[in-house]
Amino acid sequence: MQLDICEIFYSLQGESTFTGLPCVFIRLSGCNLNCSWCDTHYAREESRVMTFDQIFKKLKSYPCHLVEITGGEPLLQDNTPALISMLIKKGYQVLVETNGSKSINNLPPECIKIMDIKCPSSNESDSFLSENILFLSQQDEVKFVIGSKEDYIFAKSIIENDLGFIPQKNIHLSPVFGCISPETIANWILGDHLPARLSLQQHKIIWNPEKRGV
Numbered sequence: 001m002q003l004d005i006c007e008i009f010y011s012l013q014g015e016s017t018f019t020g021l022p023c024v025f026i027r028l029s030g031c032n033l034n035c036s037w038c039d040t041h042y043a044r045e046e047s048r049v050m051t052f053d054q055i056f057k058k059l060k061s062y063p064c065h066l067v068e069i070t071g072g073e074p075l076l077q078d079n080t081p082a083l084i085s086m087l088i089k090k091g092y093q094v095l096v097e098t099n100g101s102k103s104i105n106n107l108p109p110e111c112i113k114i115m116d117i118k119c120p121s122s123n124e125s126d127s128f129l130s131e132n133i134l135f136l137s138q139q140d141e142v143k144f145v146i147g148s149k150e151d152y153i154f155a156k157s158i159i160e161n162d163l164g165f166i167p168q169k170n171i172h173l174s175p176v177f178g179c180i181s182p183e184t185i186a187n188w189i190l191g192d193h194l195p196a197r198l199s200l201q202q203h204k205i206i207w208n209p210e211k212r213g214v
């Protein structure tokens with residue numbers, strides 16, 4: 001089996017409750033959306049075919065058992081669930097970051113889904129497959145990237161109406177980097193007692209925000 005891979009790299013996880021932990025990222029090629037603030041356009045253009053054996057060999061070169069499958073949109077490729085299952089069998093802890101537009105119902109229950117529900121300023125807020133909420137468990141995480149007050153109100157409505165079963169610590173509001181201040185979103189969360197957390201893209205704070213492979 002094989003997959004179209006954009007890049008595999010070792011860095012610190014920066015956008016979830018796993019933030020700060022060393023992690024190997026497998027970035028799959030291709031995306032079905034075109035978010036206005038996308039910071040990984042290259043994932044739609046750069047691609048090389050790797051067999052599962054080649055992927056496992058690359059993973060073995062890193063002293064790390066936390067793996068994130070990301071993109072682009074990793075669930076566009078039919079072989080992604082099989083890779084996740086095999087990684088779990090090999091003893092890896094697997095995070096899967098998805099844009100929420102493709103069904104997650106065939107992912108192994110052991111992987112942790114990080115679902116990025118797109119808000120209006122992304123221009124892709126119609127993309128969310130709402131039935132995916134049914135396939136989330138309490139260990140999974142939900143992220144809203146916030147670029148405006150309209151985005152915040154959109155996220156707040158979903159959090160309050162549909163995500164009551166997800167622990168507060170697993171619901172992230174993340175500012176569009178360089179577009180809205182973290183303080184603004186912090187004040188909205190505090191003012192509304194919203195059961196969510198403020199998440200900053202740690203890798204963009206540590207390294208140059210344009211730097212790849214971190």
Ligand code: SF4
Binds near residue numbers: 032072
């Ligand atoms: S889903 Fe992710 S990779 Fe795809 S366009 Fe949006 S931000 Fe970019």
